Amino acid sequence: MSASEQDVVVRLTGITKSFLGVPVLRGVDLELRAGEVHALMGENGAGKSTLLKVLAGVHRPDSGRIEVNGEEVVFGTPREAQQAGIAIIHQEFNLLEHRSVAENVHLGREPVRRGRVDRRRMEEDTRKLLDWLGEDGIDPAAPISRLSVAQKQVVEIVKALSTDAKVLAMDEPTAALADQEVELLYDLVDRLRKRGIAILYVSHRMREVFDLSGRITVLKDGAFVTCAPTTEMTSDQLVRHMVGRSLDALYPDRATDEDLGEVRLALRGAGNQRVREVTFELRSGEIVGIAGLQGSGRSAIARAIWGVEPFTTGTLELDGVARRITDPRAAVRLGIGFVTEDRKSEGLALRQSIRDNALLVRRAALPGSAGRKRSDLAALLKSVTVVARGEHQEVRYLSGGNQQKVVLAKWLAVGPRVLVVDEPTRGIDVGAKQAVHRLLRDLARQGVAVLMISSELPELIGMSDRILVVHEGAIAGELPAGASEEAVMGLATGHGIGEVA
Amino acid sequence: MNAPTTWRPRLADGTAPVLAVLAVLLVALAFAGPAYSEPTGYLALLKRAAPLMILAIGQYFVIVSGGFDLSVGSLVTAEVVIAARLIDGQESATIWVIPLLLALGVLVGLVNGLITTKLLVPSFIVTLGMLLVLDGAVFLWTGGAPRGALSPSFRVFGRGGIDLPVLGHLPWSVVILLVVLVAAAQFxxxxxxxxxxxxxxxxxxxxxxxxxxxxxxxxxxxxxxLLAALAAILLGGFAGVSAQVGEGLEFRAITAVVLGGVLLGGGRGSVVAAAAGALTLEALFSLLNLLGVSGALESAVQGVIIIAAVAYASLGANLRLGFRSRTATESSTRSTPPPHKENR
Known part of the structure; x- marks a missing residue:
């Protein structure tokens, strides 16, 4: 114990914090050691983000001690935390899209030579850091907008390291990554760990936590639950610690033969500039999953059905009638609903009330009699189990899970016959995830045809009655319910096409 | 929803302050001027404010949907000048000139809207351009001094009224204003x-x-x-023909809308508050006038108001939140916190 005691870089003891009188953290302890990955787990609203912000100097704790290298410190501003060697990689990147990698890395601390920014040194320093991390393939002079999501994350990390960070806190680092990119992140985290960086890893994904972390701290409702070495914990125990109940029935039952009805949506040889030769049928009552790496074209298929980037070749049939859908309005009026991947920028009008958001599609796309009926709104919000202070609350004050439920309510309000959902549970906590899963299955039981896209393989496999795997803009194959993750990944990466029959 | 849906007064965020300020000003007017000791004084105020309130309602639609309309001031001028030239004192021309004016307002709005949405030029620039184009066209057409005259039946909307048993003399402009306001609120x-x-x-x-x-x-x-055209008809009747009748009205309307707590950039605010903002502005100018403050100060006052209102909107939200947090902390020592986080 005494040996590891020396490695403790940061120690938080008895941290408490309240907002608007609501306690968010109630006496949390946390200990980060050099060269160790420490996972922080808990549902949304458990206080993880707040704890991160306390660590980063954004929030000042109401009480409790923060020690860095054994000395007590008080962070007044994020900059002070940064100077103490603590860096946070946020879920949403803080990068300037039109500036170069090097400029982003040195933002606010540009090296100056003769009164001017020394671009060459900036790029050299950035390259050195990239080399140190073992990342090639990122050009320090390239603008951020040209990088992939995974590469942007690397830039965020490099940015943190350039301030001599000793502690790196990563908030949901894989939320925006495809499965293949997650592997790269694993390597990166491993290299950082070997170089003596203390890593605080916040994630909802069980598998990552067990793969990566050395110790796990669990928070629930702002309180410290437990901290134990990862090897001494099972995933069941972990879930029980997090939610206070076990999640046996994680996914609802699949569709039975009686549930399946007529073919609702059929694509035959459909394609546009992003995808080609897409052929599949979607029956009422079933949930069909679309798997694929980020950028493989799985979202492009959804957006094409939706009319955002319409199909230019092939046919799309709805209930056996060929249709041309050239804009979202046409899609809505034909009974197609689409829950977009990006809930905040495409799904919701954040400053409007729950009510106005829930009625948005009905009012915007179906004016007249259908747009005016209103009596069922309360029942609708109840059916999606939105928790809020009232229907006039602005949606930006809701948690991610409740926001997603409002998005679903928006579509349920128009009673779609086909519902396309893109990453329906991204960034929402375990409890809300389950609610969304149950809702989607209930919809299918009522005869809606559901097309579901997700990068989270366990979810996709757990929910889908069939899985279509997309690879480089074309459907690489179809897998039955309950297929293995290996089979899906094989098709998605283009290796296993021959093996899976 | 778990909690029972509570009824909440449908005052949009930012409406309350403008109503409070308006109430204070109206009371102050009663003390400052003898004309405001009876309803007719306030009715006269409302009559004066009607064109600006109608402009503010029009401006509200554009601002709340995320744009600006800077062209309304010069549109008002153009409408009045055109009306005077076309009518030229002839009673019979009134009947077809009024629809023509309204159609011109619609046309200008249509051009503004189509250029903004189809050519993707920011509305600030499109309407600024429209302002200059209309200004220049009026100048070219009139050579600097408007010709012609408005007919008495045209001017009745701006200056005339109807005598009612209880209310006394009710100006037409107030009737028109109320109709527009109710229609806008319903819309x-x-x-x-x-x-x-x-x-x-x-x-x-x-x-x-x-x-x-x-x-x-x-x-x-x-x-x-359309509402700018309507405001021009009222203003023409009220103030008569001049090439300066609409000068600065666009900024006055924007000030009124902002004073009404409508968020610049769109997405929040109520139309009634925007109209109340216009009335507040007019009441303030009347009060300053009564107190002997020079009319030359009006634009300076307006400048201060627009900055203060926007500062209040962006800063005030934080201050109010901070205040709520303090009161909430006190009460939470006794009761359990409100369950507005997530689940349970």
Whole structure:
């Protein structure tokens, strides 16, 4: 114990914090050691983000001690935390899209030579850091907008390291990554760990936590639950610690033969500039999953059905009638609903009330009699189990899970016959995830045809009655319910096409 | 929803302050001027304020959907000058000139809206251009001094009224204002109105929800143009013909809307508050006038108001939140915290 005691870089003891009188953290302890990955787990609203912000100097704790290298410190501003060697990689990147990698890395601390920014040194320093991390393939002079999501994350990390960070806190680092990119992140985290960086890893994904972390701290409702070495914990125990109940029935039952009805949506040889030769049928009552790496074209298929980037070749049939859908309005009026991947920028009008958001599609796309009926709104919000202070609350004050439920309510309000959902549970906590899963299955039981896209393989496999795997803009194959993750990944990466029959 | 849906007064955020300020000003007017000791004084104020209030309602539609309309001031001037030239004192011309003026307002709004949405030029620039074009056209056409005259039946809307048993003399402009205000408030409660606000908040979300964003935005500009034409008819009657009648009205209308707590950039605010903002502005100028403050100060006062109102809107939200947090902390020592986080 005494040996590891020396490695403790940061120690938080008895941290408490309240907002608007609501306690968010109630006496949390946390200990980060050099060269160790420490996972922080808990549902949304458990206080993880707040704890991160306390660590980063954004929030000042109401009480409790923060020690860095054994000395007590008080962070007044994020900059002070940064100077103490603590860096946070946020879920949403803080990068300037039109500036170069090097400029982003040195933002606010540009090296100056003769009164001017020394671009060459900036790029050299950035390259050195990239080399140190073992990342090639990122050009320090390239603008951020040209990088992939995974590469942007690397830039965020490099940015943190350039301030001599000793502690790196990563908030949901894989939320925006495809499965293949997650592997790269694993390597990166491993290299950082070997170089003596203390890593605080916040994630909802069980598998990552067990793969990566050395110790796990669990928070629930702002309180410290437990901290134990990862090897001494099972995933069941972990879930029980997090939610206070076990999640046996994680996914609802699949569709039975009686549930399946007529073919609702059929694509035959459909394609546009992003995808080609897409052929599949979607029956009422079933949930069909679309798997694929980020950028493989799985979202492009959804957006094409939706009319955002319409199909230019092939046919799309709805209930056996060929249709041309050239804009979202046409899609809505034909009974197609689409829950977009990006809930905040495409799904919701954040400053409007729950009510106005829930009625948005009905009012915007179906004016007249259908747009005016209103009596069922309360029942609708109840059916999606939105928790809020009232229907006039602005949606930006809701948690991610409740926001997603409002998005679903928006579509349920128009009673779609086909519902396309893109990453329906991204960034929402375990409890809300389950609610969304149950809702989607209930919809299918009522005869809606559901097309579901997700990068989270366990979810996709757990929910889908069939899985279509997309690879480089074309459907690489179809897998039955309950297929293995290996089979899906094989098709998605283009290796296993021959093996899976 | 778990909690029972509580009834909440439908005052949009930012409405309360302007109503409070307006109430204070109206009371102050009663003390400052003998004319305000009876209802007719206030009715006269309302009559004076009617054109600006109507302009502010039009401006509200554009601002709440995420744009600006700088062209309304010079549109008012153009309308009045054109009316005077076409009518030229002839009673018989009034009947066809009024529809023509309204149609011109619609046309200008349509052009503003279509250039903004189809050519993707920011509305600030489009309407600034329109302002200059209209200014120049009026100057070219009139050579600097407007000719012609308005007919008495045209001017009746701006200066005339109807004698009612209880209220006494009710000006037509107040009647027109009330009709416009009620119609605007009803429109903003309808599905189309709510969607218009949503466009100002997040137009991608509306487009992906199947909404016709272009059509809604054009509609906002058209309404603004139409109401500017209406304001011009009232102003022409009230103030007569001059080439300066609409000068600065666009900024006055924007000030009024901002004073009404409507968020610049769109997505929040109520149309009634915007109209109340215009009335507040007019009441303030009347009060300053009564107190002997020079009219030359009006634009300076307006400048201070617009900065203060926007500062209040962006800063005030934080201050109010801070205040609420302090009061909440005190009460939470006794009761359990409100369960507004997530689950349970």
């Amino acid at each position: 903003m409660r309808s599905g189309t109105g709510r969607t218009l606000v949503a466009v100002g908040d997040n137009q991608d979300a509306v487009r992906l929800a199947g909404g016709r964003v272009v059509r809604l935005k054009v509609l906002a500009f058209v309404l603004s143009g």
